[in-house]
Amino acid sequence: MDRLHRWLLLLVLLAPGIAGAEPLRLVADPWPPFTGQTLLNNGLATDLVASALSRAGYATRYNEVPWARAVHGLQHAEYDVLVSAWFSEERAEFGYFSQPYLVNRIRFLRRKGTAIDYRSLSDLYPYRVAVVRGYAYSTEFSNDQQLTKVEVGSFESGARMLQRQRVDLVLEDEFVAHYHLGRSLQAIAGELEFLPLALSENGLHILIRRSLPEHQQIAERFNQAIAAMQADGSYAQILKRHGL
Numbered sequence: 001m002d003r004l005h006r007w008l009l010l011l012v013l014l015a016p017g018i019a020g021a022e023p024l025r026l027v028a029d030p031w032p033p034f035t036g037q038t039l040l041n042n043g044l045a046t047d048l049v050a051s052a053l054s055r056a057g058y059a060t061r062y063n064e065v066p067w068a069r070a071v072h073g074l075q076h077a078e079y080d081v082l083v084s085a086w087f088s089e090e091r092a093e094f095g096y097f098s099q100p101y102l103v104n105r106i107r108f109l110r111r112k113g114t115a116i117d118y119r120s121l122s123d124l125y126p127y128r129v130a131v132v133r134g135y136a137y138s139t140e141f142s143n144d145q146q147l148t149k150v151e152v153g154s155f156e157s158g159a160r161m162l163q164r165q166r167v168d169l170v171l172e173d174e175f176v177a178h179y180h181l182g183r184s185l186q187a188i189a190g191e192l193e194f195l196p197l198a199l200s201e202n203g204l205h206i207l208i209r210r211s212l213p214e215h216q217q218i219a220e221r222f223n224q225a226i227a228a229m230q231a232d233g234s235y236a237q238i239l240k241r242h243g244l
Contacts, residue, residue, distance in 0.1 A: 021058075023058075023059040023060050024053060024058050024060045024061070024080045024081050025061055025063060025078075025079045025080045025081070026046065026049065026050065026060050026061065026062045026063065026079070026081050026083050027062075027065060027070045027074065027079035027081070027083065028042075028043075028045070028046060028062070028064055028070060028082070028083040028084055029064065029065065029066055029070055031043070031045075032176065032179050032180075033175060033176070033179040033242060033243075033244070034083075034084050034102075034175070034204075035064070035083055035084055036064070037064050039242075040241065042062050042064075043242075044102075044175075044238070044239065044242040044244065045084045045101075045204065046062055046083050047242065048102070048226070048229075048235070049081070049101070049206055049222075051225075051229065051234070052222050052225035053218075053221075053225070055225040055228065055229065056218075056221035056222055056224065056225040057221065058218065058221075060081075071091075074094065074095060074207065075094045075209070077209060077211055077212075080208065080209055080212055081207070081208050081209075081218075082095065082206065082208075083206060085097070085204070085205050085206070085207040086104070086205070087202075087203065087205060091207055094210055094211075095207035095208060095209055095210060096207070096209075096210055096215040096216060097205045097206075097207055097208075097219070098205045098206045098207075098208070098219045098222050098223055099205070099219075099223045099226070100203025100204055100205050101204060101205070101226045102203075102204040103201055103202070103203055103204065104173045104175070104201065104202045104203075104204055105173065105174045105200075105201050106137060106138070106171060106172070106173055106198060106200045106201070106202070107172070107173075107174050107195060107197075107198045107199065108169045108171055108194070108199065109162065109169065109170050109171075109172070109177060109192045109193065109195070110162070110168065110169055110192070110193060110195060111162060111163065111165070111191060111192060111193075112193050114168070116168060116169065116195070117195065118197050118199075119197065121140065121141060121144050121147065122146075124147060125146050125147065127148065127168035127169055128148045128150050128167040128169070129147060129148065129150065129168070129169045129170070130149075130150050130151075130152045130157075130158030130159075130161055130162060130167040130169065130170040130171070131150070131151060131158070131170075132151075132152060132153070132171075132172075133151040133153060137171060137199060137200065138199055138200040141199060141200075150166075152170075155170065155172045155176060155177065155180060156180055156184055156185060158171075158172075159177075159180070159181075159185050159188065159192065160188065163188040163191055169195075171199065174194065174198075175244060178244075182243075206219070206222060
């Protein structure tokens with residue numbers, strides 16, 4: 001372990017506990033394998049976040065609601081920390097972002113044996129792309145009016161349409177896709193494959209409500225705890241126990 005990681009680990013271990021403080025109210029929407037009450041330790045992202053915050057001296061309590069309600073609840077002090085958020089200027093107005101603790105790689109899947117390739121969005125103009133209704137992808141992708149986008153209710157629905165040749169591609173975070181292909185979509189998993197190039201990569205952050213007096217300190221301690229976990233191997237152990 002190098003000197004910087006030793007220093008970060010010592011700083012986190014010596015950080016004063018928040019004795020007598022109310023637990024931080026974590027909130028997320030169901031998003032397997034990252035968040036979900038039916039998953040081990042409420043999902044990979046929740047496990048990482050709760051473990052890092054515990055290491056930083058904070059008790060936590062997990063809440064699960066639909067996405068819009070989670071954001072509204074953070075804005076109105078019903079919750080303290082949104083577990084999994086991509087950065088946006090709009091969210092930064094009411095929340096304080098940590099450093100990213102995971103990376104979401106958004107990738108296309110095609111049927112095996114098809115010749116579809118992707119180097120730029122114009123390569124995809126001849127094809128039908130299944131997208132999950134209400135999801136944010138890259139700004140360039142979302143604003144390109146020449147793409148044929150077919151809205152679906154879930155990645156699972158889009159993957160089945162792909163297998164049945166009703167669409168030519170489907171988009172999803174690679175961890176989410178692997179999760180479903182290993183479970184509910186296992187019967188068709190062997191017929192689908194990822195395109196090599198990702199559409200986008202987005203850092204996954206916690207978002208702390210700015211009305212919480214110690215929001216910046218919480219983020220700093222969280223960042224230090226994640227760095228210490230990466231240095232001592234406990235971060236990798238959490239990924240492993242979630243099958244990643």
